[in-house]
Amino acid sequence: MEKFKKLCSFIREAYSAPEGFIPLHEPRFIGNEKTYVNDAIDSTFVSSVGEYVNRFEEIMCEITGAKYAVATVNGTSALQVALLLAGVESGDEVITQGLSFIATANAISYCGAQAVFLDVDKTTMGLSPAALKSFLEDYAQLKDGVCYNTKTGKKLAAIVPMHTFGHPVDIDSIITIAKEYNIPVVEDAAESLGSYYKKQHTGTFGVLGAFSFNGNKTVTCGGGGAIVTNDMALAEKAKHMTTTAKVPHPYEYTHDMVGFNFRMPNLNAAMACAQLEKLEEFVDNKRAWAKSLSGFCLENDIDFITEPQGTESNYWLNALCLVNREQRNGVLEFMNKQGVMCRPIWTLLFKMPMYAHCYRDEQINSQCLEDRIVNIPSSVII
Template identity: 40%
Template sequence: MRIPLSAPELSGNERRYVEECLASGWVSSAGAFVERFEGLAAAAVGRRYGVAVMNGTSALHLALLVAGVAAGDEVVTSALSFVAPANAIRYVGARPLFVDAEPESWQLDVARLEEHIEQHFERREGGWFRRTSGRRLAALLPVDILGMAADWQRLTSLAAKYELPLIEDASESLGAWDRGAPVGSFGLCACLSFNGNKLVTCGGGGMLVSDDEELARRARHLSTTAKVDPIEYRHDEVGYNYRLTNLQAALGCAQIERLEELVARKRAIASRYRAALADLPGLESMPQRDGVESSCWLFTITVDVDAFGCDSRALLRALARAGIESRPLWQPLHASDAHRDSDSVGGSVAADLYARALCLPSSVGLTTAEQDEVIDAIRQTHERCGVTRR
């Protein structure tokens, strides 16, 4: 597409650091840039320790392992999310418990979750167990979606009430803040993603961040094949080869140095979309919860077919014909073939957003002229659809 959805912006020290890495010869999983990137990313979200890994999904997998989640357990996660947290839960042999989004914020509905726990779980020796199946409720894994933040104040209270480990999936919301605290700073640990479409990218990469030294040590041990000797090839448990390369970390260092600049640009793009599209009937911007400073990763609208004149998929196709990339949100995870056998709490809000929401081009490098093209194409689509429907 001429105007992509979310392309990386590489105008800082990226080339310089990558060339330094190449010149050093340290291009694999050892090297100075890995440790440097871990420190920078952890500091950016107010954490003491960072463990760099190959992607956000591997960070989630490690987080569940170090939190003590075991086969046969249940783990709460968001129904409206990319599939990674659900897959990671399956990797450890547990089952996701999908919780619907709340319409006011599109984030996990904490009130409905608490009601479900009270109705369907009971306290026994060793934790909270589902009354019917006997499965243990082992952890909470909410997702911060689209640059926003889940309600971490309420989630932290809920986790304390039921004595559950709280893991934050902050993969989409690096640079956001919730009530004065950075996204990524909540819970036992948090997971970040540095995929090519993220605000900060390594091309591909992820990180587990925590304030718990022993937890971080164990996550690092598991991520490096659980090797116990620097020379001898001896391993004390089943481990994983999840290491990030020094070459990727060099790119990440240059990116995260510019985090505030990148977030400011994303916010400016979102603000301009809101102002330019505010008068169009049938279009609404993603809601902003009080107390949250969004990093505006992907600017997202909802489309009301009756008021706008066509649905979100028709608008997607119209934008594509103009060379403009847009994307729907994710199919609700409880409705996917891969996870249909899991339990869920509600689901109608996530289903409605899947049907009506559309993510618009939000690259940090999106120019004013390109954004005007997107806005004009949306307006022209509304005018054509309105004439057709009349």
């Protein structure tokens, strides 16, 4: 455990915190947050209508390169609506990875669909193209341009890769396979704002992408989410669906479909705009911290997770890959007792009681990572 004692000291020195608690990832409010929030309050437009909501969507387009962005109350609602827009219906199946945060599977369930859990690659911790191809070769069949699972008879309605800890998946390979089977790709980019795959921003490769602005993300507005797409019709429908599907009228209340009260409030958007102004600075800071950690870990024989080749990660959460579950548990207990917050990666989704019935492949890499990954403090250093 000696090298992890040194790691504790290294982290404390970096954060100028010789004692006390160091959180895993806390927000930094060092820009125009208070100014913009006060301005939104003064405007009296504090709910889902306001100039900061519009500005937030414009900035998201500027950052990601997507043609359209739609603000939502959180990342889970963004993913849920994106799946519905992609054509997911009740009774369908949606392919995703077994190693992800619970929101990925929940969003699928909210659509009335059932998850299919496939393995990840160790290098990306995201959906494995090889696992995807193997599953589709074994179970998928196209009928009149629609892909079905030959074993269950259900439509394979979408593929949802998740960019784990901000590290981009091998999205080119996933898109190529998806096109062969005519299955839309919806990217769970909740953790990867500021991350790039071959110089293109995550979330913009699929038909739609979903981002999160939860309190622990690289930039935050307390809650908040966003859908991005290059399809005008989908963007317009997304905005309509998330605004209770109200037909525009000066005073009449007419709704033409089942909609959702999912639009981001102007108060949150005001904070989000200020945070987005700092995104480049934050990502540069986090990448520098990751580089420093990587050097320390190399010198001390600790396996540090680095960005996959051909990508530029925001390093949302830094991660160590330890020898086995026993060492993982020992490090977690030691570091947290020292006041340096660390946590394991998520429990695999198919181990949750409500998803135990879902199909899964062998999950060899996912299980290996679940046994070994430990996240360590990753906040912007100020």
